[in-house]
């Protein structure tokens with residue numbers, strides 16, 4: 121009766137067993153990813169562009185809460201501006217066509233709750249500081265390209281190790297807080313880089329503008345960007361996002377270009393708090409207060425929410441475009457590039473050439489593979505031939521030996537026969553005699 125009571129439980133037992141065997145374990149992948157990320161850390165390569173004195177260094181220090189730049193030796197705003205007009209071009213530099221733009225990288229490691237971030241800030245010093253800024257974005261574009269090239273080279277090496285990613289993941293562009301509109305130089309720069317890096321424009325030192333001025337300025341800037349068809353980095357949206365995430369991402373998006381304020385100094389508020397901010401006779405601007413500036417949104421975009429998205433877009437879209445464009449250009453003759461767009465015949469011819477080149481390459485590859493297969497087969501045959509010869513020779517030797525042995529034996533037998541016949545008459549006689 122005891123057994124009967126157990127029986128009805130069995131079907132349940134089976135169901136449980138199936139669940140256990142069906143568990144593959146990939147639900148654990150996020151945990152593995154998490155552990156790996158903690159171990160390897162993260163990296164962010166940030167390009168900063170804007171005129172001297174717009175508060176670039178201060179903002180970087182504020183963003184990452186670390187003294188990447190020593191601000192103690194910096195002149196205050198007014199002095200910086202004065203210096204700019206007085207002595208930016210010493211006589212020997214006047215003769216050069218281009219005012220020198222210095223690209224300087226500052227690196228640091230930041231740790232927060234055990235998570236490491238390697239931060240490389242690439243500062244394009246001197247951009248927009250000259251009187252004639254024609255083509256002054258070229259050194260910056262070169263810098264972005266050369267970082268792509270370096271990555272491409274590393275990828276094309278036969279023995280690939282872990283590639284250090286030095287590609288620019290985001291470009292912070294500091295817009296002068298004029299309150300009017302973007303300068304032609306701003307737009308030219310955007311044009312030159314918007315398809316090469318995640319462009320994030322910010323209105324520098326926005327505390328010198330009123331809220332209404334900022335709103336108007338933003339609308340004008342957005343119009344200008346639209347008209348020039350400049351693509352900025354946009355917080356991505358996914359179907360799986362919940363409402364809160366979507367709202368946050370929408371809000372973030374609506375704040376671009378971020379009107380920022382930077383400061384690493386602590387100031388005391390009237391209500392007794394100590395905050396990072398800037399103190400004015402009319403009040404205190406708190407850096408980390410989203411009601412006071414868009415700084416918090418910028419930090420959200422750069423670090424808290426979208427660091428991985430910035431890296432991913434750099435790698436999957438911007439770098440991929442650069443790479444395929446580069447490879448395409450390597451395949452096409454560049455001499456007629458000026459006419460290519462206007463001469464459909466020439467273009468067709470070129471495309472045909474390219475197609476033929478592709479076919480020829482494919483054919484060559486196939487031939488090479490075929491030849492390799494033939495060679496391999498030939499080698500195999502040669503080997504088995506040699507083996508066959510060896511076996512043949514071995515067998516022949518063996519047979520020769522056997523033959524020799526047999527001949528020896530035959531000889532012995534013959535000898536013994538001769539001996540026998542020599543003795544036999546006696547024996548016969550003996551025998552006969554004995555009979």
Ligand code: GDP
Nearest residue numbers: 172173174175176177178194196197325381382
């Ligand atoms: P950089 O040359 O672009 O790196 O500019 P700095 O970070 O050296 O800043 C130049 C001056 O502007 C310094 O005197 C800063 O204190 C001041 N500054 C920096 N950020 C701000 C800001 O958000 N608002 C105001 N009003 N001044 C700022």
